[in-house]
Amino acid sequence: MSSKVLVALRIKAPPLRVFEVFTADIGAWWRPNALFSFTPRSPGVLAFEGTGQGARLVERLPSGRVFEIGSVRVWDPGQRLVFGWRQASFAPGMDTEVEVRFEPVGDETRVTVEHRGWDIVPSEHVARHRFPEAVFLQRHAEWWRALLTSLASRAAMDVKERAREGDA
């Protein structure tokens, strides 16, 4: 799979915790981006339904409908998460893939997102917004960077909250 973006960020929490926040709290830290809407009725709220291989990443739309973004291909808590990613406008067989790696670095976690396979989505496809390839991928990478920054805030907030609970 070519045509990819890779973004990495250090997060002040252990890998297992970051994995848990990434999956269980995705509805809280996800930030929709109008350029990359999953459906015309988006944004809704993202959620992983189930755990382990075969779980689904979905967007629960305001209308009550549920759109499946992709199924989970690898669910390795604290280490690796791989899931499919498609928008409602994708033709059958059109699919991209997201791999998230969680690596311990001291007392932090280096989270790396690799979103690959955009070469299967033709340049004239509506999802590309008529952007040249480089511009489209740059915007996409910037969005993932913003998403990981939001994930980091959520993970840090959670640790503080847990610390307060411990003090009480």
Add this chain to the structure above:
Amino acid sequence: MNRAALTSALCYRDPKAALKFLEAAFGFELVMLIEDNEGNLAHSEMSFGDSVVMIGSEWSVQHKSPASIDGFNTQSVHIHLEGDIDAHCQRARAAGAEILMEPADQFYGDRTYRCRDLEGHFWTVGAPVRDVGVEEAEATSGLKVVKGWA
């Protein structure tokens, strides 16, 4: 991520090899990589401390790696360390950097070394080892500090 106002962008003939080298030699971390349909690097960023450098290809006829212009450089990047500079130098050497000047104490209070990377970019690396006042610096260097000595 907070973005610095100034960021250096370096050109390499083989930017993917440069990413591996810069991680192994200097401890830089890849924080962004964008590849086109052919798998070529389109854009990348590596972080070190609170800064990033952009690592790219020779993306126009007037953007060249030193490897393409007889080793000439028109600018170089300085790495400011807070830590063991001799260990940093050993790491760079082990990764294949050519050490042009071994770590040495400088009159302004830093210990520095200088090296050349796999395509001929010069890098200087420095770490503060002691506080030096302006009078001492002027006396040992013979220079006049006009402005900006902290």
